[in-house]
Amino acid sequence: MKNQQKCPKCASTDIVAGVELNAGGANAVHLEVCRKQLGGLVQPIEARSKATAYICCQCGFVEVYADTPSQFRSANR
Ligand SMILES: [Zn+2]
Numbered sequence: 001m002k003n004q005q006k007c008p009k010c011a012s013t014d015i016v017a018g019v020e021l022n023a024g025g026a027n028a029v030h031l032e033v034c035r036k037q038l039g040g041l042v043q044p045i046e047a048r049s050k051a052t053a054y055i056c057c058q059c060g061f062v063e064v065y066a067d068t069p070s071q072f073r074s075a076n077r
Helices: 070-075
Strands: 015-020 029-036 042-049 051-056 062-066
Touching: 042 070
Parallel strands: none
Antiparallel strands: 015 051, 029 042, 051 062
16 A cells, blocks of 8 residues: 555555554554573563554555664564
């Protein structure tokens, strides 16, 4: 829906683009990756990003994109 104004679920073209996602007032998508180290210690690694949603006004399907996704890649290593 980001690149083409068409819903992948119902094929409607009634799409609202660029809606800012607000998750519980935090205003950001939050990803936490937990790593287990040799001693059994679990170390959480955090990455945050604002997100933009695309909403189908016909069936309600929502597609969400992180505005800065590259930091999630480095947090997952
Ligand atoms: Zn739809």
